[in-house]
Amino acid sequence: MMMNNQTFDLHVHSTASDGIYSPQDIIEIAVSSKLAAVAITDHDNIDGYFKALPSAQEKGIQLFAGVELNTDAYDTEVDILGYFWNPDDQLFLDMLKDRQENRIVRAKKIVAELNAIGLEISYDRVRKIAHGSICRPHIIEAMVEKKYISDQKEAFEKYLGFGKPAFVPHDQVTPKQAIQYILQAGGLPIVAHPGLVGNDQVVEKLLQDGAKGLEAYYPMHTEEEIAKYIGLASRYDAVVSCGSDSHGPKRKKSFPIGSTQAPIEVLEAFQIKLKEVYKSKEGHLQ
């Protein structure tokens, strides 16, 4: 793989969802790692971007506004990343608020399922642990506190994963709807970690459904997968992106910020596409 002196990371989670680092911490780390750009992409939540913006401007690092929408489809989890040149679309912000409400309903259901099998976890404790969008890692922290399990891996394997006793699906938004929401808001929809989808026909279908990019550069992808997704994206005039999916230490996905490298041209093409989708929504670009 081609290496360059400056890399970038377009997939990072903060305390606005299930990340360990605050938005400001992420900027500090990105600056000390000499990244050219960073995007905060929390689950159903764009607040981290606004919180990090002042420090990003002060430190002179390029910060992108992003979000990750998780959906259950095709017997797997399909995650769609959305990036925004200008995250000002009220309908989209309302949609995120709706999804955050749904996350509360889902977390309460998971807690009830756990209670039903004898694990005494309280929703109030989970709510206190979460700073923004409520995610399963917050429930897991409450489970670890009570010593029912020792880590996230065990929690998913025994209780929370697909088909386990306290598995509760995400809300009913389909991947296609998630893509459409992002496009309507003038955003750039990109399929997160296509290799983890586990089915390339599904990945291709997402491009046909309007996704404009694939996260080809991802810590768990092999060189062959990277090449394969670059090829697939180019057939659909889509871009590729590069993200670590960092959630911070001790989370299941704990790859360090900036740990995946891609040629800087990937970032340039990403920015062009980002402006293009925004422009096609607004009809102009200031």
Ligand SMILES: [Zn+2]
């Ligand atoms: Zn993610």
